[in-house]
Amino acid sequence: MSLFPNALVLLGKELRTEFRSRELLTTTVVFILIVMFMFSITFQPTSDESRQIGPGLLWLAFLFAASLMLQHCFLREQHNDTLSALRLSVSDPFAILLAKLAANTLFLLLTELFLLPIFALMYNVSVVRVVHWLALAFFLGSLGISIVGTALSAISAQARMRELLLPVLMLPLLTPILIVSTEVTKALFDRAPYVRWQGIGFLAVFDVVFLTALWLFGEYLLEE
Amino acid sequence: MTPPAFSPVALRFENIDKRYGGLLALRGVSLTVAPGECAVFAGRNGSGKTTLLRIAARLVRPSRGSLSFSNSSCDDEKSPVRPGFVAHATMVYDELTAEENLLLFARLQTVSRPERRVEALLEEVGLSDRRASLVGTFSRGMRQRVAIARALLHEPAVLLLDEPATGLDPPGVAWLAEAIRRLRDSGRTILMSLHGESEISSLGTRAIRLDAGSVVADTRTGATFRSVLTFADA
Known part of the structure; x- marks a missing residue:
């Protein structure tokens, strides 16, 4: 069973290359900041309005940022045909997808972690009391985005209109995640915050189902 | 080079077809490369050299036919044979x-x-x-x-080299030729694709010419060996 050791080695590579260049994280953070700032000056919401529209805006921004981030996920491997080298080296190709998935989830969570306090300040929303529940919602939502996004990134990297193809395929598939994550976050931003367990359950099931599908069919996504 | 830690391995391609959409890149390729042989594949661009090597590396699945290493089938996931692959892209x-x-x-x-x-x-x-x-x-x-x-x-007991000299300057080609010579002499089975005759092609013990996805010439003898390589470059 070399799946997890291989995935860990590859995750280390993903983190090393990203933290060395910081290209992806910097671009994504700047992009989300611009989106949040533009929404803020366009609508100038009150505190109550922020509680209503803020979660949707936040998750839309995360989704757009993820589509930006995921574009590079497999394109990087095409530059020197390193994907072939990885396929030749690992005994289970799912290790490649697992490492990419873990790295994408981690990068997305880091971006969210950085932006949450800025959002709270900009939109005058208190998040301190519910930060642990937010962390759970962000984790499950981000994992779902990364699972679907990583699979579609592997597909679109081999296509001609790859820059357009990824968001076109990804956004409709992730609509359930967007809706449910928004509802869960909205409940947590309420003046009397509460946990929408149905939503949390849906996110967990979505993640398990799509992760299983990726495990079963992922090998075919990497084939030429 | 370090002493070899492998047993010599033979490759057998049996009736291999590879189709990319409407394009038939390989048509019924059947050949056996003996253990320790250094086979040079020649042919024009698009003749199927790279596809054949990528099938040997198990990076591409053939549409029809099979590939086996010595007595173990390539379809066997537990097969111990894992070829070393060098392409014109550096893969690093x-x-x-x-x-x-x-x-x-x-x-x-x-x-x-x-x-x-x-x-x-x-x-x-x-x-x-x-x-x-x-x-x-x-x-x-x-x-x-x-x-x-x-x-x-x-x-690896099997080494696949897909146009390894592309973009190299003369000292680079000389170094590569020497490296391949040492690898060949260590008993590895080598399959390499090249464009025409060169310092590197002279290391081959067998020349195979591909045209439009089929093997059209296959020789081990000196005189025809050269013509197989040069004709492909014409």
Whole structure:
């Protein structure tokens, strides 16, 4: 069973290359900041309005940022045909997808972690009391985005209109995640915050189902 | 080169077809490459050389036919044969150093004592003093040395070289020819695709010409050997 050791080695590579260049994280953070700032000056919401529209805006921004981030996920491997080298080296190709998935989830969570306090300040929303529940919602939502996004990134990297193809395929598939994550976050931003367990359950099931599908069919996504 | 830690391996392609959409890249290719043989594939662009080598590397699945290594079928996931593959793309990361690249692939291939193996290989390809430099800062020749070191990490019995001299200057080609000579003499089975006759093609013990996805000439003898290679370049 070399799946997890291989995935860990590859995750280390993903983190090393990203933290060395910081290209992806910097671009994504700047992009989300611009989106949040533009929404803020366009609508100038009150505190109550922020509680209503803020979660949707936040998750839309995360989704757009993820589509930006995921574009590079497999394109990087095409530059020197390193994907072939990885396929030749690992005994289970799912290790490649697992490492990419873990790295994408981690990068997305880091971006969210950085932006949450800025959002709270900009939109005058208190998040301190519910930060642990937010962390759970962000984790499950981000994992779902990364699972679907990583699979579609592997597909679109081999296509001609790859820059357009990824968001076109990804956004409709992730609509359930967007809706449910928004509802869960909205409940947590309420003046009397509460946990929408149905939503949390849906996110967990979505993640398990799509992760299983990726495990079963992922090998075919990497084939030429 | 270090003493070989492998048994010689033969490759057998049986009636291989490869179709990409409407394009038939390989048509009924059947041939056997004997253990320790150095087969040179020649042919025009699009003749199927790269596809055949990628099938041998198990990077591409044939649409029809089968590939086997000695007595083990390539379809057998437990098959111990894992060829080393060098292409004209370097297949290493520009953002990592030479040492980091080799350590990464050594660990993925579960090479025992990876640090030692990487150190030995860096020494062999003459990059010990540049081990900590990013591959992105290397010349084409140096990148190709890293690529060869990567392909040799697990001491493969079969080596696949897809136009390995592309973009190399004359000293680079001379170094590559010497490296391939040593690998051939160590008993490895080598399959390489080349464009025409060169210092490297003269290392071959067999010349195979492909045209439109089919084998049209196959020889081991001196006089026809040269014509097979040069005709392909015409």
